[in-house]
Amino acid sequence: LLDKQDNWHRYSKEELAEINKTFNNKQSIIKDLESGTYKWGIPRKVELSKHQNSKKRVVYVYDMQDRFVLGVLYRVFSYCYNDELSAACFSYRKDIGTIDALHYIKEQRDKTGNNT
Numbered sequence: 001l002l003d004k005q006d007n008w009h010r011y012s013k014e015e016l017a018e019i020n021k022t023f024n025n026k027q028s029i030i031k032d033l034e035s036g037t038y039k040w041g042i043p044r045k046v047e048l049s050k051h052q053n054s055k056k057r058v059v060y061v062y063d064m065q066d067r068f069v070l071g072v073l074y075r076v077f078s079y080c081y082n083d084e085l086s087a088a089c090f091s092y093r094k095d096i097g098t099i100d101a102l103h104y105i106k107e108q109r110d111k112t113g114n115n116t
Contacts, residue, residue, distance in 0.1 A: 019068075038069070040066055043066075044061050046058070046061055047059075078094065090104070
């Protein structure tokens with residue numbers, strides 16, 4: 001949920017209290033996950049304005065506890081399975097970004113001779 005790159009000042013006092021509450025409840029969350037009894041919340045729908053036009057982008061936001069669990073799962077799976085991911089997968093990977101994706105595309109085009 002939070003890592004060294006996060007800026008704590010982005011969070012309200014209420015959000016920080018919720019983060020603290022979730023963190024202090026981690027043993028109960030782990031027990032529920034292990035037993036298969038963890039209950040996921042229903043994400044709330046948020047519509048964000050796009051800058052170019054009046055269309056809205058829909059995103060779903062989980063509550064703090066579910067975001068905590070998803071963050072832990074992301075870190076575990078990323079660590080355990082990073083070497084298993086395709087070389088063409090660039091999303092949500094540590095130390096890999098847009099520039100790497102562009103280099104990969106260029107290399108593939110150069111290999112195939114396809115410049116379209």
